[in-house]
Amino acid sequence: MAVLNREVRAIQNPALGSVLIWRAVSSYQTNHKTGSFMPLPLCFLVLPIVFHEETSALVTGTRMASGLRKLTEKFRSAEESKTDLLLAVGGRAVAMRTLTWESIQIGLTSNVLSLNTESGSLMSLSDTPLVSGVPQSIRPLLGSAEKLGTWFSGLTLYEIGLQMQVTF
Numbered sequence: 001m002a003v004l005n006r007e008v009r010a011i012q013n014p015a016l017g018s019v020l021i022w023r024a025v026s027s028y029q030t031n032h033k034t035g036s037f038m039p040l041p042l043c044f045l046v047l048p049i050v051f052h053e054e055t056s057a058l059v060t061g062t063r064m065a066s067g068l069r070k071l072t073e074k075f076r077s078a079e080e081s082k083t084d085l086l087l088a089v090g091g092r093a094v095a096m097r098t099l100t101w102e103s104i105q106i107g108l109t110s111n112v113l114s115l116n117t118e119s120g121s122l123m124s125l126s127d128t129p130l131v132s133g134v135p136q137s138i139r140p141l142l143g144s145a146e147k148l149g150t151w152f153s154g155l156t157l158y159e160i161g162l163q164m165q166v167t168f
């Protein structure tokens with residue numbers, strides 16, 4: 001069990017989480033029609049989706065232009081029949097709260113993210129994408145985080161909550 005915990009921690013760590021959240025926030029900010037910052041509650045969905053293999057695979061297999069609604073349709077479709085995965089996102093978000101907070105703190109201290117305390121939102125301080133030195137195994141995670149940021153940017157918190165079956 002200790003070996004498995006160590007392996008999970010090697011992948012699901014706050015440093016990688018910080019990069020994923022930063023990419024989601026940057027993508028949200030870039031694609032939002034008014035350039036708004038990402039509401040903090042949405043950051044708590046990024047890691048539970050991207051770090052979960054089956055859920056992440058559905059995100060990876062969904063085109064950027066398709067959007068969040070198309071993704072959630074895949075969970076519900078008869079061919080996929082993955083409704084349980086969609087319903088589990090909220091529970092994973094609660095279970096990964098500490099990891100998400102640690103990841104956000106790293107992003108804040110490394111000056112890639114800034115917290116707007118008045119609006120309760122995160123702002124990307126850098127929109128420069130990672131291009132070199134990123135292992136091949138991490139690239140799909142980055143792409144998924146950026147898709148989530150883009151998809152979230154076109155919807156309200158209420159709409160995202162309905163689609164993802166979570167409450168904020």
